Every structure is written in structure tokens, then in C-alpha cells.
Amino acid sequence: MSTSCFDPLSRLRSVPWSALHGLAPVAAQALSLVLSGQPAERVLDRTLRAHRSLSRDQRQALAEAVFNVGLWRRRLGFLLGDPESPVPAFLYAFLHRLAGLPAGEAVRLSGVQAPLALVSEEPPSLALRWSLPDWLAEHFIREFGPAAEDFCAHLNVPGPITLRVNRLRTTREALGERLRSEGVETRPGALSPLALHIVGPRPNLYGLDSLREGLFEVQDxxxxxxxxxxxxxxxxxxxxxxxxxxxxxxxxxxxxxxxxxxxxxxxxxxxxxxxxxxxxxxxxxxxxxxxxxxxxxxxxxxxxxxxxxxxxxxxxxxxxxxxxxxxxxxxxxxxxxxxxxxxxxxxxxxxxxxxxxxxxxxxxxxxxxxxxxxxxxxxxxxxxxxxxxxxxxxxxxxxxxxxxxxxxxxxxxxxxxxxxx
Ligand SMILES: C[S@@+](CC[C@H](N)C(=O)[O-])C[C@H]1O[C@@H](n2cnc3c(N)ncnc32)[C@H](O)[C@@H]1O
The missing domain is CATH 3.40.50.150 (Vaccinia Virus protein VP39)
Incomplete structure (x- = not known):
């Protein structure tokens, strides 16, 4: 049983999954590369460049599908009862069981022919619950003891985008104002007096004049x-x-x-x-x-x-x-x-x-x-x-x-x- 109260799956509820309709072959091609060991970031980048006409929602849904199936592959292999299942089956298991879509909708979006039988028990190990290689899960248990569950749950959500204000150029408050004028909302960090966290969806920081002017760096x-x-x-x-x-x-x-x-x-x-x-x-x-x-x-x-x-x-x-x-x-x-x-x-x-x-x-x-x-x-x-x-x-x-x-x-x-x- 998981002892973590934190639910890394909750953020998946706001993804516009229906935008994946018609994209199952594109997703399957990208996912087969990721599941065979290619870096997800690079595969996604190439896929999006090869399909430039996709809408914003389609790009977001495709990115989330590629990243999340890549991330959750061990848990999905457990749910399917076979870690060597075909790629569309992984996408189906992800959309239905982890993203919470009804089975029919998951069939329509993933490209499988019919609903698949999925294991109903909780994954029995830390490695399967949080989709980690066995050796790594064992390492985290040695490092954290009972807190390993919570630590591993937090590894399954992307971290915040955090900026460090360049005090040679400006102050944290002035940077926050400047970013707001460029359409980027931030909030101050609680630990570092130099930190601003981006609030809301990931902006294109590289398009901002404030970055070109050296007002900040991206730094955890x-x-x-x-x-x-x-x-x-x-x-x-x-x-x-x-x-x-x-x-x-x-x-x-x-x-x-x-x-x-x-x-x-x-x-x-x-x-x-x-x-x-x-x-x-x-x-x-x-x-x-x-x-x-x-x-x-x-x-x-x-x-x-x-x-x-x-x-x-x-x-x-x-x-x-x-x-x-x-x-x-x-x-x-x-x-x-x-x-x-x-x-x-x-x-x-x-x-x-x-x-x-x-x-x-x-x-x-x-x-x-x-x-x-x-x-x-x-x-x-x-x-x-x-x-x-x-x-x-x-x-x-x-x-x-x-x-x-x-x-x-x-x-x-x-x-x-x-x-x-
Ligand atoms: C954690 S990274 C440093 C990140 C960097 N300080 C920053 O804040 O962006 C570790 C660095 O150590 C360097 N490194 C590897 N072997 C080293 C050595 N023998 N002596 C000094 N640096 C080494 C690597 O090239 C790498 O850039």
C-alpha cells in the first residue's frame, strides 16, 4: 500500500486528452522510440517539428502522452500483465487507468481495437508503484526508509520552473513586475531570496527580452x-x-x-x-x-x-x-x-x-x-x-x-x- 498522500496523477486531469484524436499513429511512433531507450525530450522535439500544423491542444496532449507513458512504463507494464506489450496497449493503459479516461475514450485515442484487461491490484512494490528500476527503488529505500514512498511520488511530477534574479541588473521585485509586463506570472521562492517561481503554464522564456537582457537565469x-x-x-x-x-x-x-x-x-x-x-x-x-x-x-x-x-x-x-x-x-x-x-x-x-x-x-x-x-x-x-x-x-x-x-x-x-x- 502506498503511504504517500501526494498524488502525482492529479495534474493529468487538466490535460486536453481529446485532442489526441487521430494522432494515435504519431504517438505510437514516438513512443516506440522512447520505450526502446531514446531520450523522450529529443523524440518529442523531432515529432513536433515533423507535425508543425498541430494545434496547441494537440501539441500539449501529445507531449504529455509521450512523457507520461515514457515515465510510467514500469507501472503500465505491470497493469498490462506484460512489460513487452505493444505500444498502443501502453497508451491505452495510461489513458484509462492513470489519466482516468473512460475505457471507450481510451480505446478511441490510443489505437487499440477494444478495451484491454488490466490488473486491478495495487502494484506490490515501490519500484512498480512509482515506475523505477528495481535497483534504484532499493537505493531510495536505503536512503529514506519510510519516506522513500513520498520522495518517489514527487519524482513523478515535473519540478517548477524557477528563476534566479541577476542582482547585478535588477531586484527580485522589479523582475517580477517586468515579467508580468511580458505576460509571465511569478511568485517569490520561500528559501532563496533570489528565487521566483513561474506560476501557470510553461512560458517560452527564450522569447523574452528580459532573458536576453540578462535579468535572470533559470536555476532550481x-x-x-x-x-x-x-x-x-x-x-x-x-x-x-x-x-x-x-x-x-x-x-x-x-x-x-x-x-x-x-x-x-x-x-x-x-x-x-x-x-x-x-x-x-x-x-x-x-x-x-x-x-x-x-x-x-x-x-x-x-x-x-x-x-x-x-x-x-x-x-x-x-x-x-x-x-x-x-x-x-x-x-x-x-x-x-x-x-x-x-x-x-x-x-x-x-x-x-x-x-x-x-x-x-x-x-x-x-x-x-x-x-x-x-x-x-x-x-x-x-x-x-x-x-x-x-x-x-x-x-x-x-x-x-x-x-x-x-x-x-x-x-x-x-x-x-x-x-x-
Ligand atoms: C554538477 S556539474 C557543475 C555544474 C555547474 N557548477 C553549474 O552550476 O552550472 C559538475 C561539473 O564537474 C565537471 N568535472 C568533471 N570532472 C572534474 C574534475 N576532475 N575536476 C573539476 N571538474 C570536473 C564536469 O565537467 C561538470 O561540468
């Missing part, structure tokens, strides 16, 4: 907390050691009010190129991109936004969970520990080191940090965000936030200080 509220934990100040030397395309570098540059030195390193050269483009749009002028691993720096603050298994971001894509390789998880703690040790050598005495991930895996989170503290002398753990961070985001001395607790993606962070002397 939990991710914003990681950047805030660095507590970067104007005039300091700050190193972003896994900068990627610069989501947090931009945030750090704004916190530093464009004064001081902001060093960004990532082994992926293409991401560093994108970082530079984003800096110019956002007006961040103090970034120095490093094309080789930094040496000999003694920074006031170092951020390690480590490469990780990304289990905290699974709700961002309907099929990410099915493309994970459990073997790759076990290799990550070694890599993370190496990066953290390298980072430790680049922090000045009295300086701050923030280790962060977007995963829900103690082996990549607490265990990496506690192992580092045991074996590398001269660092201590400090309470994260003392004085400003909502206490609900602190677990056993670390930042921890998650969809079922905070409405954010899943994030972990440790704040360490290099002891003087």
Missing part, C-alpha cells in the same frame, strides 16, 4: 542555496572548481558585485565557452576562465559543485531513471574525493570550502566529506547558512533539500573551513 531554488552557501563577498578571491557552463559562477559574480577575482575551472572546454557567453549577457565581468586545473592559488572561498549521479534531478526528465547505470555510481566517490582534496589545497587558512552535489546518495555526499575530514588535517565542518538558511534544509550538519520536503530538486552541501595555524 535548491541550486541557488548551494551558491548562497559560499557567502562570496565583494573584493575576495573565489574559485569555482567545477564551474560547468557557469550556473553558479554567475551567481557568485553577482554576489561579489563584480569586485574581486572569480576563477572558473572545468575540464569541459565547451562548457567554459558557454560560461563566457553567459557572463557577457549577465554583465559578470570579473570571471577568469582557467583552461587547466588551478595550482598555487589560495582562494578565500572554493566551491566544488562535484560531478555526481544526479539522482536529485530525476524529475527533470521522464526517462532519466531508465538511462542510469548503477555501476557508474560506485566509481563516483573516488573522483569526488580527489576533487575535494585538490580543492582543499587551494583554500587559504581561515577560508571556506563548499562541497555540493545534486544527488541523494550518502556515499557521494556525507561519506565523501566525512572521509575527507578524517584524513585531511586542518578542516572543520561549520553549520550551513547560519543566520539565514531555513532550518528545515539542514540535516545532521549538512544542507539537504529534496522535492518532497522543499519542492526543490535534491541537493546536498557541506560547508568546511580551513583552520588557521
Amino acid at each position: 531554488e535548491g541550486s541557488q542555496l548551494l551558491g548562497l552557501l559560499v557567502e562570496a563577498r565583494p573584493g575576495e578571491t573565489v574559485l569555482d572548481l567545477c564551474s560547468g557552463a557557469g550556473g553558479k559562477t554567475l551567481q557568485l559574480g553577482a554576489a561579489m558585485e563584480n569586485r574581486g577575482r572569480l576563477l572558473a575551472y572545468d575540464p569541459d572546454a565547451e562548457r567554459l565557452d558557454r560560461l563566457l557567453q553567459r557572463c557577457s549577457r549577465a554583465g559578470v565581468s570579473i570571471v577568469q576562465v582557467l583552461r587547466a586545473p588551478p595550482e598555487g592559488v589560495l582562494a578565500d572561498r572554493v566551491l566544488v559543485d562535484a560531478p555526481c549521479s544526479e539522482l536529485g534531478s530525476l524529475r527533470r526528465g521522464p526517462d532519466l531513471r531508465f538511462r542510469l547505470d548503477p555501476a557508474s555510481l560506485s566509481a563516483l566517490p573516488r573522483v569526488q574525493r580527489d576533487i575535494l582534496e585538490r580543492a582543499g589545497r587551494l583554500v587559504r587558512p581561515g577560508g571556506r570550502l563548499v562541497y555540493a552535489t545534486c544527488t541523494v546518495n550518502r556515499a557521494e555526499n556525507e561519506e565523501v566529506v566525512l572521509g575527507f575530514l578524517r584524513e585531511v588535517p586542518g578542516f572543520r565542518l561549520v553549520p550551513p547558512g547560519a543566520g539565514w538558511l531555513d532550518p528545515s534544509c539542514v540535516r545532521e550538519g549538512f544542507l539537504f533539500c529534496a522535492p518532497h520536503l522543499h519542492g526543490t530538486d535534491g541537493f546536498f552541501a557541506a560547508v568546511l573551513e580551513r583552520v588557521v595555524g
